[in-house]
Amino acid sequence: MTAPTTAAAVGLAASAPTAGPVIDLRDARKTYRTGDLEFEALRGVDLRIERGEYVAIVGPSGSGKSTLMNVLGCLDTLTAGTYRIAGDDVDDMDETDLASVRNEQIGFVFQQFNLLPSLSALRNVELPLVYRGVAPVERRARAAQALERVGLGDRTANRPGQLSGGQQQRVAVARALVGEPALVLADEPTGNLDSRSTADVLDLFDALHAHGRTIVLITHEHEVAERSRRVVRVLDGLITSDAPSGRAVAP
Ligand SMILES: Nc1ncnc2c1ncn2[C@@H]1O[C@H](COP(=O)(O)OP(=O)(O)OP(=O)(O)O)[C@@H](O)[C@H]1O
Ligand SMILES: [Mg+2]
Numbered sequence: 001m002t003a004p005t006t007a008a009a010v011g012l013a014a015s016a017p018t019a020g021p022v023i024d025l026r027d028a029r030k031t032y033r034t035g036d037l038e039f040e041a042l043r044g045v046d047l048r049i050e051r052g053e054y055v056a057i058v059g060p061s062g063s064g065k066s067t068l069m070n071v072l073g074c075l076d077t078l079t080a081g082t083y084r085i086a087g088d089d090v091d092d093m094d095e096t097d098l099a100s101v102r103n104e105q106i107g108f109v110f111q112q113f114n115l116l117p118s119l120s121a122l123r124n125v126e127l128p129l130v131y132r133g134v135a136p137v138e139r140r141a142r143a144a145q146a147l148e149r150v151g152l153g154d155r156t157a158n159r160p161g162q163l164s165g166g167q168q169q170r171v172a173v174a175r176a177l178v179g180e181p182a183l184v185l186a187d188e189p190t191g192n193l194d195s196r197s198t199a200d201v202l203d204l205f206d207a208l209h210a211h212g213r214t215i216v217l218i219t220h221e222h223e224v225a226e227r228s229r230r231v232v233r234v235l236d237g238l239i240t241s242d243a244p245s246g247r248a249v250a251p
Contacts, residue, residue: 020087022183022214023049023072028081030067030237041067043237044081049216051182054209056225056245057218059234065218066187068234072216073106073185074098086182103131107176109217111188113168115160121147121171122156128179146174150204166197173204177213184208186217190224202227 030042041064049055059065070076071083074090083090086105090098107128108114115124122143129139147156150170160168169189176184186205190198202224205215209229217228225231229248233241 021048021050021084022053022086023047023216024082024084024087025072026082028068028071028083029079030064030071030076031079041237042071042078045234045237045239047232047239047242049214051214052209052212054205054215054229055217055232056228056230057216057232057234058220058222058225061220063234064237065234067237069185069187069216069218072183073108074102103128104179105182107179107181107184109169109172109176109184109186109189111191113160113165113172113192115168115171115175117160120157120159121152121163121174124160124171125175125178128175132179142178143174146178147171149177149207150174151200164197166193166200169193169197169201170204173201177208182214184213184215186215188218188220190219190221198224 025045025047028042028045028047029040032039032041045064045068047068057065057068067076071078072085074085074093077090085101088101090101093101102108116127119127122140125143125146126139129142134142144153144156147153150173152167152170152174155163155167160171163171169192173189176186184205190201193201205217206227209215215228217224219225226246228245231241231243231245232239
């Protein structure tokens with residue numbers, strides 16, 4: 001496991017208040033404009049997620065899941081409403097602040113893996129620490145440790161093209177967790193994986209959850225959503241239900 005000093009070293013303890021939700025979204029609205037046309041993709045969403053929760057966001061295609069995820073990940077801003085991440089209102093942040101929130105507070109996992117093809121697995125996993133200015137020796141050690149944790153300790157030198165899809169997604173998970181972020185955000189992380197690799201990635205999320213990480217994942221797949229503890233349903237830009245998953249209520 002990671003040394004206890006690591007979270008403090010990356011500023012997690014300092015930037016995250018001891019109490020209060022990691023995610024606090026109130027009356028969130030997002031309008032896209034395409035030429036003269038406007039489309040309201042989020043129409044008043046309230047969502048609070050506490051530290052250590054494991055939440056699945058589900059809903060049909062076009063319902064607003066990725067829009068919501070982009071807002072939660074500070075990749076896009078709201079048209080109206082408020083979003084506080086770890087207590088800080090994103091409206092008060094400039095681009096530099098937002099970039100450091102993305103880098104320090106959030107680990108992203110995408111359906112398409114989004115690894116840099118010319119870099120080895122180790123270099124890909126190191127990247128969040130490079131942006132953070134962690135010294136090379138330390139960041140290499142931490143990247144190697146993260147790859148070890150996802151079962152790829154023997155593939156550190158491989159480039160993404162030399163790995164299977166499931167292995168690439170495990171590299172992406174290692175990259176998401178190497179910086180000990182407050183929040184792991186995953187948009188269809190198993191969308192391109194076979195059932196064996198899906199199981200591997202979901203086992204990793206279970207382990208992250210067991211270690212107190214906050215996880216929010218978007219999925220189309222019922223079985224994937226049922227691995228979380230809380231399922232939020234989105235339809236036409238609104239939350240239509242928010243309830244414990246079958247797993248959370250199981251004896
Ligand atoms: N950049 C954009 N400009 C205009 N409209 C957009 C834009 N991005 C998304 N939309 C629209 O907003 C709605 C919600 O899109 P979003 O990508 O959030 O859906 P989703 O729930 O993630 O769907 P899927 O399951 O297919 O990924 C859709 O009707 C989409 O066409
Ligand atoms: Mg989507």
